[in-house]
Amino acid sequence: MYKRFYRWFPVFVLPTLAAFTVAFLIPFGMGVWLSFHRFTTIRNTHFVGLENYVRAFSDDGFVRALTFSAAFTVVSLVTVNVLAFALALALTRRMRGVNLFRGVFFMPNLIGGIVLGYVFSLLVNGLLGFWGVDITYAATYGFWGLVALNTWQLTGYMMVIYIAGLQNVPVSLTEAAAIDGAGFLSTLFHVKLPLVAPSVTICTFLTLTNSLKMFDQNLALTAGAPERQTQGLALDIYNTFYGRIGWQGVGQAKAVLFFLLVAVIASLQLGLTRSREVDA
Amino acid sequence: MTHRREKRTNRLLTALLLVLALVFLLPVILVVLNSFKSRLYISAAPFALPDTETFVGWENYLNGLRSAGFAAAFGRSVFITVGSVLLLVVGCSMTSWYLARAKGWFPKVLYLLFVFSMIVPFQMVMYTLTYVVGQVGLDTVVGILPVYLGFGSGLTVFILSGFVRSIPHELEEAAMMDGAGPLQCFFRVIFPVMRPTAVTVSILNAMWIWNDYLLPYLILGTDQKTVPVAIQIAMQGAYGSTDYGGLMAMLVLAIIPIIAFYLVGQKYIISGVVAGAVKG
Structure with a gap:
């Protein structure tokens, strides 16, 4: 019966596949290839082996961006998920205004990107203005400013996922726990948390990849100031490409390393938290 | 008590x-x-x-609307968002149906490539994508639509084929027995069933395309600004002075459509977040 169906490949798949090839497959392949070349334009390349990778690692800016992104991601993982889970616990109770609260906490995520960065910077720079400084005054200000911005943006999104997870916990289990004399904390740690482990998996995954990839907010809030000290990996790679002549090859090598980092961490994390999941 | x-x-x-x-x-x-x-x-x-x-x-x-060509940018953003989302939802639902139903290694490999593209950071393909898109002449307001189709197809195909697999085969087999061709079968039988998921996935795509800064900036440049690009330019300020009043107004104007959109499609947005999560 499906035999006829295969002939329709050009209609069903080809348009999407063509766009996917132009927008992703070719640029991805070219990107890997270019990372082994020195070039100023794509038509004028010169094979240099691993030189770009060596230069990437000997570039202070890259190492600093790597540490910045790592620290930023670890701190965000905690702030976003603890706050999101706490909110989800509160907002799955039976009380008034629950839907309104959910909407408000989700809102920053909708605005997103560069606009959210500038909206946030008005508040932060206004507050810091009382001490006569702004966010670019010191690297620590930029770091915590970005953590706050990221938490503001991602918490609502993760909260929605945790709420969906918590709503799937059977009431019979929490009631049984209550009858057995379990208090709030033991119900939380021994019943609810193990059962929402799939939500924890996906929320840590999303926070991890989003925080590592952060670009727009970084550009809007600090743009790396002071002196490129608050630059995450994505922004550092962008500046290597478009801000330093003769460094395009190094930029592409950094981008490949960035991709590998995201891929490895994401798959390690998925394997690690998946193993803690249980069924109800 | x-x-x-x-x-x-x-x-x-x-x-x-x-x-x-x-x-x-x-x-x-x-x-x-x-x-x-x-x-x-x-x-x-x-x-x-x-x-x-x-x-x-x-x-x-x-001032904001007049000076920076913001009104034109707004229209452009609406056009790009709506056009790309339409292409994505029609193109990818057809592709997803085919990939989920076809047998053999080729559809499987294609599906895996789509999924793979989701974890690749944009910086990995940023430079080469700009080049390829320029070469094939897609660096226009209309040309960017297929670029978004290609770049957004990973997530869209992933979510939609997950859904197609839950649709029983009998549904389309009955239609084919009655003599419907694949196209008829798809648009009359399959697509109506997919509609809730299609709406959800459209909203997810609309959100990131509306907020996207880097792709339109690199491909369309500053002559054909979208809203995020216009805001970034306004912030950097012409001749070193930023019109903060105009900027505040632009930020508000950029936020309003998103909030309106959210109020209308809240149910679908929430289920979109959850759908994107559980399949992850």
Whole structure:
């Protein structure tokens, strides 16, 4: 019966596949290839082996961006998920205004990107203005400013996922726990948390990849100031490409390393938290 | 007894959530307030309410719309978002149906490639994508639509084929027995069943395409600005001075459609977040 169906490949798949090839497959392949070349334009390349990778690692800016992104991601993982889970616990109770609260906490995520960065910077720079400084005054200000911005943006999104997870916990289990004399904390740690482990998996995954990839907010809030000290990996790679002549090859090598980092961490994390999941 | 305690906890929680909700809303409220103040008073006293001296009515909005070509940028953003989402939802639902039903290694490999593209950071393909798109002449407001189709197809195919697999084969087999060709079968039988998921996935795509800064900036440049690009340019300021009044107005104008969109499609947005999560 499906035999006829295969002939329709050009209609069903080809348009999407063509766009996917132009927008992703070719640029991805070219990107890997270019990372082994020195070039100023794509038509004028010169094979240099691993030189770009060596230069990437000997570039202070890259190492600093790597540490910045790592620290930023670890701190965000905690702030976003603890706050999101706490909110989800509160907002799955039976009380008034629950839907309104959910909407408000989700809102920053909708605005997103560069606009959210500038909206946030008005508040932060206004507050810091009382001490006569702004966010670019010191690297620590930029770091915590970005953590706050990221938490503001991602918490609502993760909260929605945790709420969906918590709503799937059977009431019979929490009631049984209550009858057995379990208090709030033991119900939380021994019943609810193990059962929402799939939500924890996906929320840590999303926070991890989003925080590592952060670009727009970084550009809007600090743009790396002071002196490129608050630059995450994505922004550092962008500046290597478009801000330093003769460094395009190094930029592409950094981008490949960035991709590998995201891929490895994401798959390690998925394997690690998946193993803690249980069924109800 | 327990009932009364629950009531007290709820009251306490509500108070706590109200404070937190206010903190979440504060940056946006601040931008709205300042959009009605004269530009001279914005960075000097961002927390002051507009008064008779600082209030300028709609002046910032008029300036913002006029000076930076913001109205044109707004129209362009609407066109790009709507066009790309339509292409994505039609193209990818057809592709997803084919890939989910076809047998053999080729559809499987294609599906895996789509999924793989989801974890690749944009910086990996940023430079080469700009080049390829220029070469094939897609660096126009219309040409960017297929670029978004290609770049957004990973997530879209992933979510939609997950859904197609849950549709029983019998449904389309019955239609084919009755003599319907694959196209008829798809649009008359399969697509109507997919509609809720298709709406959900459209909303997810609309959100990131509307907010996307880097792709339109690199492909369309500053002559054909979208809203995020216009805001970034306005912020950097022509001749070194930023019109903060106009900027505040632009931020508000950029946020309004998203909030309106959210209020209309709230149900689908929430289920979209959850759908994107559980399949991950």
